[in-house]
Amino acid sequence: MVGNPYMAEAGQPQRSGTQSLGRGIRLMRMIASKPEFGWRLSDLAAASQHDKATVHRMLACMMEERLVEQRVSDRHYIPGPLMYELGMAHPARVQFQRAAENAVASFAQRMAGIGLLLLRSGSEYVCSVRSGTLPLPGLMVHAGTRRPLFTSSGGIAIVQTLPEDEAHEVLSQNVMQEVTARGGGRLAALQAMRERSARHGFGVNLGDVVPGVHAFAVPVHNSGDQAFAALCLMGSAELYGEERLPQIHEELKSEAAALSELAHTLQL
Numbered sequence: 180m181v182g183n184p185y186m187a188e189a190g191q192p193q194r195s196g197t198q199s200l201g202r203g204i205r206l207m208r209m210i211a212s213k214p215e216f217g218w219r220l221s222d223l224a225a226a227s228q229h230d231k232a233t234v235h236r237m238l239a240c241m242m243e244e245r246l247v248e249q250r251v252s253d254r255h256y257i258p259g260p261l262m263y264e265l266g267m268a269h270p271a272r273v274q275f276q277r278a279a280e281n282a283v284a285s286f287a288q289r290m291a292g293i294g295l296l297l298l299r300s301g302s303e304y305v306c307s308v309r310s311g312t313l314p315l316p317g318l319m320v321h322a323g324t325r326r327p328l329f330t331s332s333g334g335i336a337i338v339q340t341l342p343e344d345e346a347h348e349v350l351s352q353n354v355m356q357e358v359t360a361r362g363g364g365r366l367a368a369l370q371a372m373r374e375r376s377a378r379h380g381f382g383v384n385l386g387d388v389v390p391g392v393h394a395f396a397v398p399v400h401n402s403g404d405q406a407f408a409a410l411c412l413m414g415s416a417e418l419y420g421e422e423r424l425p426q427i428h429e430e431l432k433s434e435a436a437a438l439s440e441l442a443h444t445l446q447l
Contacts, residue, residue, distance in 0.1 A: 202229070206237055210247055210256055212303075212325040217255025271445040278441055280308050283410070286434045287311035290427075292414035295320060296399075296438075297333040299407050302352040304334045313414055317389040327353035332382030333396035333409035335373055339381070340398050340406040381428055382409065386416055393419040397431040400439045401447045408442075410435045 206227055210218060220238070224231040238256060241247035245261040267273055279296050287294030293311035297304040306324040320331070328334030329350055338346050357365065365388065372387040382396030394413040398406035410431055412419070419427060 202227075203237055203241070206234070207241070207246060207258075207262070208300075208325075211258050211262065211305075211323075214258050214323045215321075217250055217253070217257040219255060223256065271447055275441060275445055275447060276307060279438060280310070282434065282438060283308045284310040286410075286412075286430075290412055290414075290430060292412050292418060293318065295333060295411040295413065297331060297337075297396075297409045297411060299328070299337050299409075300325065302328055302349045302356075304328050304331060304337070304409070307408070313418075315392060315413060315415065317392050318413060327356045329353040329369055329373065330357070330388070331396070331409075331411070332372065332376065332384040332394040333411040334382075335376045336382035336396040336398050336409045336411075337406045339376065379424065379428075381431070382411070383424065385421060391416050395419070395424075395427050395431060397428070397435045399435050399442065402443045402445075407447065408438070410438060 206223065209223065209226055218226075220231055220235060223238075224234045227234060238247055238249075242249065242259070245259045248257050248259040249255070250257055283294040283296050287310040291313065293309065293313050293315055295306055295310075296308040298307045303325055304327075306320050306322055309320065309322050320326070326334070328338055330353070338349055341349065354366065357363075357369070368388050372384045375385065375387060376383045382394070384392070384394040386393060392413065393416055394411060396409045396411040399408040399410055401407040412427060412431060
């Protein structure tokens, strides 16, 4: 049963200010999930389960603060410059991002595939880095893409490190997100990817979700030894056949270890 969104975790009614702040943050997360296409007001209202007048008032406030912009060409709402500027207030993460861009680019070139760095964001991931020039039809993940964790081998690599109860909660939320957004058509394929990954002990997708696209991932740990990110390698079935799994796993672990060491040094 879904909990009452108007109740705090301690079981007490949320104060109106806290409730409004929570609504605003959830709305910003939604807008950030489709940075290129953007959102119509009606779609945001439907997805957030609020009436259009309420959502419009929230958007007007966010636009005044430059958290959200309305694109002139189609009137869609997209992330504003303040979202980016606020992220720069964490120097260690900015430094990690710059180093990761170079590391993932070098890794992708060495492996002749597409390299991704996915950051955990609650029950979702955000693509922080994408590098590589391999043509890969069907790969719709770019820097800034936000999706449920269980839709990616990288997300699965992160979920594999979680305590059982937390992993169950994340997967339950992800299933609800998937069904709400796309229906249940992909659930069997996503389950197959999770089961394959469990057998191998790291994120493995051998065309389970998108035929012909193979993907592999291992977690990257922060200074608290938590999986805060995942390093992914993606390519075609011809390039990365199942017989290469041991080699790919070792290459990923080596590169992820270097990124984890950097995260420890920066005290992330």
